[in-house]
Amino acid sequence: MKLTILFGGASFEHEISIVSAITLKEKLSSFDLSFIFCDQDHSFYLIPAQKMKAITFSKAEHKKMPKLSLVNGAFLEKKMFSTIEHKNTVLNLIHGADGEDGTVAALLDFFSIRYIGPRVNASVFSYDKRYTKWLCEAKGMKSVAYEMLSLHEHKNITLEYPVIVKPASLGSSIGVSIVKDESELDYALDVAYEYDKSILIEPFIKGVKEYNLAGYMANGKMVYSIVEEPQKEEFLDFEKKYMDFSRSEQVLKADISAELESKLRASFDKVYKNMFEGALIRCDFFVVKGEVLLNEINPIPGSMANYLFEDFAGGLEALASSLPHNKRASVNYDYIHSISSAKGK
Amino acid sequence: MKLTILFGGASFEHEISIVSAITLKEKLSSFDLSFIFCDQDHSFYLIPAQKMKAITFSKAEHKKMPKLSLVNGAFLEKKMFSTIEHKNTVLNLIHGADGEDGTVAALLDFFSIRYIGPRVNASVFSYDKRYTKWLCEAKGMKSVAYEMLSLHEHKNITLEYPVIVKPASLGSSIGVSIVKDESELDYALDVAYEYDKSILIEPFIKGVKEYNLAGYMANGKMVYSIVEEPQKEEFLDFEKKYMDFSRSEQVLKADISAELESKLRASFDKVYKNMFEGALIRCDFFVVKGEVLLNEINPIPGSMANYLFEDFAGGLEALASSLPHNKRASVNYDYIHSISSAKGK
Numbered sequence: 001m002k003l004t005i006l007f008g009g010a011s012f013e014h015e016i017s018i019v020s021a022i023t024l025k026e027k028l029s030s031f032d033l034s035f036i037f038c039d040q041d042h043s044f045y046l047i048p049a050q051k052m053k054a055i056t057f058s059k060a061e062h063k064k065m066p067k068l069s070l071v072n073g074a075f076l077e078k079k080m081f082s083t084i085e086h087k088n089t090v091l092n093l094i095h096g097a098d099g100e101d102g103t104v105a106a107l108l109d110f111f112s113i114r115y116i117g118p119r120v121n122a123s124v125f126s127y128d129k130r131y132t133k134w135l136c137e138a139k140g141m142k143s144v145a146y147e148m149l150s151l152h153e154h155k156n157i158t159l160e161y162p163v164i165v166k167p168a169s170l171g172s173s174i175g176v177s178i179v180k181d182e183s184e185l186d187y188a189l190d191v192a193y194e195y196d197k198s199i200l201i202e203p204f205i206k207g208v209k210e211y212n213l214a215g216y217m218a219n220g221k222m223v224y225s226i227v228e229e230p231q232k233e234e235f236l237d238f239e240k241k242y243m244d245f246s247r248s249e250q251v252l253k254a255d256i257s258a259e260l261e262s263k264l265r266a267s268f269d270k271v272y273k274n275m276f277e278g279a280l281i282r283c284d285f286f287v288v289k290g291e292v293l294l295n296e297i298n299p300i301p302g303s304m305a306n307y308l309f310e311d312f313a314g315g316l317e318a319l320a321s322s323l324p325h326n327k328r329a330s331v332n333y334d335y336i337h338s339i340s341s342a343k344g345k
Numbered sequence: 346m347k348l349t350i351l352f353g354g355a356s357f358e359h360e361i362s363i364v365s366a367i368t369l370k371e372k373l374s375s376f377d378l379s380f381i382f383c384d385q386d387h388s389f390y391l392i393p394a395q396k397m398k399a400i401t402f403s404k405a406e407h408k409k410m411p412k413l414s415l416v417n418g419a420f421l422e423k424k425m426f427s428t429i430e431h432k433n434t435v436l437n438l439i440h441g442a443d444g445e446d447g448t449v450a451a452l453l454d455f456f457s458i459r460y461i462g463p464r465v466n467a468s469v470f471s472y473d474k475r476y477t478k479w480l481c482e483a484k485g486m487k488s489v490a491y492e493m494l495s496l497h498e499h500k501n502i503t504l505e506y507p508v509i510v511k512p513a514s515l516g517s518s519i520g521v522s523i524v525k526d527e528s529e530l531d532y533a534l535d536v537a538y539e540y541d542k543s544i545l546i547e548p549f550i551k552g553v554k555e556y557n558l559a560g561y562m563a564n565g566k567m568v569y570s571i572v573e574e575p576q577k578e579e580f581l582d583f584e585k586k587y588m589d590f591s592r593s594e595q596v597l598k599a600d601i602s603a604e605l606e607s608k609l610r611a612s613f614d615k616v617y618k619n620m621f622e623g624a625l626i627r628c629d630f631f632v633v634k635g636e637v638l639l640n641e642i643n644p645i646p647g648s649m650a651n652y653l654f655e656d657f658a659g660g661l662e663a664l665a666s667s668l669p670h671n672k673r674a675s676v677n678y679d680y681i682h683s684i685s686s687a688k689g690k
Contacts (some may be wrong), residue, residue, distance in 0.1 A: 014676040040676035042417055042455055058678035069414070072387055099673055102465045110387055110443070121476070124469040131466070134360045138479045150619065168545070198619070274495065274543075289617030329442055331359040331385040333403035 001031050001317050004088040008038040013096030018057055018157040020093050023246045023303040025052050030313055037062050045069040045324045064263050070111045089320050090116030100300055114323055116300035125298035128169045129200050139270045142293045144202045162204040178204050212295040214263050214282040214305040218318035224265055225308035229254035247307045250277035267292050279326045281302055346376050349433040353383040357519050358441030363402055365438050368591045368648040382407050389413040415456045424572050434665050435463030445645055446472045453525035462643035463624040471642035473514045474545050484615045487638045489547045496542040507549040508689055512541035517551050523549050558609050559627040559650035569610055570653035575601035578683055592652045612637050624670045
C-alpha cells in the first residue's frame with residue numbers, strides 16, 4: 001500500500017512526531033511509504049526514506065529537500081520544468097498542535113486529500129481536555145472530577161490535595177505536575193500556564209488502575225487492540241513519554257477479566273462512534289471501584305500504538321480503505337438567476 | 346482601514362455569501378476593501394470591486410480574474426514577472442460549510458493570516474447544533490429540548506407534535522421543516538437527510554418570542570448590538586432568508602424591558618467568552634415564560650448583522666484591532682540532541 005506519513009508541525013510535540021515517524025518507517029516496511037515533514041514555519045518538505053533520521057531535522061538538513069505546496073488533491077512538488085503531484089493517502093502523524101487540534105484535518109479536507117486521522121470535530125473534542133469532559137457528559141460517560149482555571153479569571157481550587165495540574169490542550173505530559181499541597185500549587189500553575197491559558201485540575205488518584213485501549217472502525221466494524229496496563233511511575237514525564245513514542249515491540253495483554261475488557265470496549269465505542277471515524281485512536285481509562293472512567297483520548301497516539309496490535313500493518317490498510325467521504329455541497333446559482341430575471345437583468 | 350472580504354465557499358449557502366459580500370461592500374464604503382472569492386472547487390480569486398455583482402459569479406466570470414494561492418502570511422497573486430502578496434486582515438464571510446465549520450479558520454490560522462471570524466473550536470460548537478446543545482449544558486444555559494436522529498440508527502421520536510426538523514449542521518433554514526403530525530415526518534426527514542446525516546428534532550413552540558442579539562469583544566470589552574425581535578412567519582424559509590442577507594437598513598430596537606435585555610446580554614456573554622473571541626456573532630434566543638433559551642449561534646451572521654449596530658464600521662475596526670494572538674509553539678531539538686549525544690552520534 002502507498003502511504004504518505006505527514007509529521008513534524010509547529011508543536012511542543014514536534015520531536016515526538018519525528019520519533020513516531022521513524023518508528024513507523026520500520027514498522028510499515030511492507031508499505032510503499034513516503035514522508036512529508038511540516039516544519040515549524042509551516043513549510044512542507046518531501047523527505048527521502050534514507051534521510052528519515054532525527055539528525056536530518058535537528059540539523060535543518062530538510063531545508064535542502066524538495067519543498068511542497070498544497071493544491072487541490074495533492075502536495076505539489078515543483079521541478080525545474082515540470083511538477084509532480086503527490087496524491088497518496090496521508091497518515092496524519094503530527095502530534096499536538098497542528099495535527100491534533102483540527103488544523104491539519106481542515107487543511108487536508110479543504111484540499112481534498114484522503115487521510116487517516118481525526119476529523120476537525122473529533123480533534124476539537126480530544127485536543128482540549130475541557131471539551132473531552134463535555135463529550136463525556138453528553139455521552140453519559142464517567143470521567144475524573146475536575147476544575148478549570150484560566151489565566152484571566154483566577155480563583156481558588158476546591159479539590160482536595162494531591163491534585164494533578166494540566167494545561168487544557170497538550171498531550172505527552174507536557175506542563176503537567178502533581179501537586180501534593182497548596183505550597184506547590186503556584187509553581188505548578190506557572191509551569192502549566194507556559195503552555196496554555198486554560199488549566200485543568202483533577203484529583204490525583206494514587207494507585208489508580210490505568211488501562212489503554214486502541215482501536216478504529218474499518219468496513220463498518222470496530223477493531224480493538226489488546227488492553228495494556230501501562231507500567232509507569234507516578235506519571236510519565238516528557239522524557240519517558242518521548243522514549244515511549246518509539247515503541248515497536250508488541251506488549252503483553254493486561255491480566256483483566258473478560259467483563260472489564262468488554263466494559264472498556266463499550267466505553268471506547270461511546271467515544272469513537274459518530275466522531276472519530278477515519279482515525280485510529282487510543283483511549284486511556286482509569287478503573288476506580290470497578291467503574292470505568294475516561295482519562296484521555298489520544299487521537300494520534302505515539303507511533304500509532306502499533307505495539308498494541310497483532311496485525312498493525314494490515315489494520316492500517318483496512319482503515320485506509322474505509323475512510324469517511326467528505327461530501328462537498330454542490331453550488332448552483334438558482335436564486336441569483338431567479339432574482340436577476342425578476343429584475344429584468 | 347484595509348480589509349479583505351473572503352466569501353463564497355463550497356456550501357449550500359454559497360449564494361447567500363455572495364449577497365452578504367455585496368451588501369458589505371456598500372455598508373463599508375469608508376474602508377479600503379478588497380474581495381477574495383472561494384469557488385466551489387476551493388480555488389481563490391481576487392475580484393475587483395466593480396465586479397462585485399451576483400452575475401459575475403453566476404456566469405463564472407470570476408474564472409477570468411487573478412487566481413490566488415495561500416502562502417505563509419498572505420494570499421499570493423502571481424503575475425507574469427512578479428508576485429503580489431495580499432496581506433490585509435480578512436473578514437471571513439463564508440456562510441455555512443467551509444466558513445462556519447472551522448475549515449477556513451484552520452486554513453487562515455495555519456497560514457498566519459489575521460482574520461475576523463470564529464476560530465476552529467468556536468466553529469465546531471456553533472456549526473453543528475448538537476454541539477451547541479453540549480455547550481449550553483456545559484455552561485449551564487437553557488436551550489430547547491431536542492432529540493437526535495441519524496441516518497444509520499433510525500429510531501422513533503418521543504417529542505410531541507408539532508416538531509421542527511433540522512439538519513444538524515446547516516444554517517439559513519436549509520432543509521428545515523415544521524412537522525404537524527406523524528404523517529408528515531418521513532418526508533421532512535428525507536428532506537433533512539439530503540443535507541446532513543444527523544438530524545435534530547425540537548418541539549415547535551408556536552408563538553414563541555424570539556430575540557436576536559449580536560455582539561463582539563473589542564479591547565477586552567463586550568460590545569452589544571440592539572436587540573431585534575425578528576418579524577417573521579412560522580419560520581424564515583431559504584428564499585426569505587436570502588433576501589434577509591442583503592439587509593442594510595438599521596432596524597428598530599425591540600420593545601423589551603431593561604431586565605430582559607440584561608438577561609439576554611448575560612446569556613450572550615456565556616456563549617461568547619473563552620470561545621468566540623475574534624468574531625462578531627449573532628445569537629438567536631427564545632423567551633418562554635420569562636426564561637431565556639439559546640436557539641442558535643450564528644458565528645458569521647448574514648451581512649454581519651450590520652443592521653443591528655449603530656456604528657457598524659467603527660465596531661468592525663475596533664474588533665480588527667483586537668484579534669486573538671495565535672501563539673505558535675517554538676520548536677527546539679533538545680531531546681534529539683541529548684539522545685544523539687548519549688548515543689555518541
